[in-house]
Amino acid sequence: xxxxxxxxSYRSRPxxxxxxxxxxxxxxxxxxxxxxxxMKEISAGTEYQYGDINIQMTSHDLCLVExxxxxxxxxxxxxxxxxxxSYAMPTKTNEVLFLEERGSKMxxxxxxxxxxxxxxxxxxxxxFAPILLEVIQSSQPEGVHLLMKQHTEADxxxxxxxxxxxxxxxxxxx
Amino acid sequence: xxxxxxxxxxxxxxxxxxxxRITQPLEKEEEEVTALMEQIELERSLYSxxxxxxxxxxxxxxxxxxxxxxxxxxxxxTVIMAQDLEEKWEQKFLRFKxxxxxxxxxxxxxxxxxxxxxxxxxxLLVKQKxxxxxxxxxPQVEWQPGETLRSTAERAMATFLGDHIQAKVxxxxxxxxxKYKFPKAIRTESNVGAKVFFFKAxxxxxxxxxxxxxxxxxxxxKKELGDYLQSExxxxxxxxxxx
Numbered sequence: 262x263x264x265x266x267x268x269x270s271y272r273s274r275p276x277x278x279x280x281x282x283x284x285x286x287x288x289x290x291x292x293x294x295x296x297x298x299x300m301k302e303i304s305a306g307t308e309y310q311y312g313d314i315n316i317q318m319t320s321h322d323l324c325l326v327e328x329x330x331x332x333x334x335x336x337x338x339x340x341x342x343x344x345x346x347s348y349a350m351p352t353k354t355n356e357v358l359f360l361e362e363r364g365s366k367m368x369x370x371x372x373x374x375x376x377x378x379x380x381x382x383x384x385x386x387x388x389f390a391p392i393l394l395e396v397i398q399s400s401q402p403e404g405v406h407l408l409m410k411q412h413t414e415a416d417x418x419x420x421x422x423x424x425x426x427x428x429x430x431x432x433x434x435x
Numbered sequence: 436x437x438x439x440x441x442x443x444x445x446x447x448x449x450x451x452x453x454x455x456r457i458t459q460p461l462e463k464e465e466e467e468v469t470a471l472m473e474q475i476e477l478e479r480s481l482y483s484x485x486x487x488x489x490x491x492x493x494x495x496x497x498x499x500x501x502x503x504x505x506x507x508x509x510x511x512x513t514v515i516m517a518q519d520l521e522e523k524w525e526q527k528f529l530r531f532k533x534x535x536x537x538x539x540x541x542x543x544x545x546x547x548x549x550x551x552x553x554x555x556x557x558x559l560l561v562k563q564k565x566x567x568x569x570x571x572x573x574p575q576v577e578w579q580p581g582e583t584l585r586s587t588a589e590r591a592m593a594t595f596l597g598d599h600i601q602a603k604v605x606x607x608x609x610x611x612x613x614k615y616k617f618p619k620a621i622r623t624e625s626n627v628g629a630k631v632f633f634f635k636a637x638x639x640x641x642x643x644x645x646x647x648x649x650x651x652x653x654x655x656x657k658k659e660l661g662d663y664l665q666s667e668x669x670x671x672x673x674x675x676x677x678x
Contacts, residue, residue: 391605399677403458
């Protein structure tokens, strides 16, 4: 009798399904993969507010640009400016080739990588925007390019990878 | 009457900033921290490709010296060794000369040139006649009804520096205000005093070869402002200046 598993709730027993709880939880909607483009808000009038603004920092030095992006992000947090996203663009690698004297062969001299970090901000009031710009500009480190521009669809699309097979199929269809 | 004439006269003034071109020197603690961090990084780091190659070639050279083998020729080694590359780079580095941080204008303390103090903001000060006094002020011009205050400030800039100035005005809102009352002698019913609104602009190009209309102008840093401006004026101006 000890070999029989007497605690197992078999289907004919009244205690069948005693541990079930998943049916009590609310139904989960399956996550959609497609990302939708966000809304832009410019309210004209006395209270002029900018929509989404991208602060793009480019440099050859990775540590510097990352630390600067962190600094900008924290600064916006402290000034209670809403930061939508803070992401990195893919790095570009450039090979610097030197032309040798008295020779037509190019010799490989150096490999430079360009890194870019973007901090996206929403809800910047126009009275405060120039102050923020000045603060960021005055604390810009050496070798870092700063660019502030409004967010557009093209910027959003540049983050996505092109799908050549899909495009081929679409071209075939149409 | 259509619009009651206010007793205050309005002026728009422009604070033209030349941004710093070099970073400021590090403080003592910052220098110590950077030195420490560099040392830690050096001790923790691994060998790079170039250094590995250099070590291998040194070993091969030592072996060659000891045993005089012709193995290396048989393998077809490259002519350029890592050591030669390093020497070439060292020579190139020694040939490079960086521009001086302290320019001639600094040494001669020539306050009218833009090449002074490359690591701090420089502001434009102009000598103007107010009432019967000649004072050093930020360039200002009276506001005319029908134009925005920002365009007044731009006009002030244009009168003193010529039309083709590449300056980027920051925003439409003024940064500061200074109001003062005229001395009792000149005060009338409709002319109690004046209010000066300050705007900020960044100088984009450092080339001011265009004619300077008024002769007395200076480019000063924030600390030197005290030498030229009146105390009340200085207090209000200092409120919106970042260092």
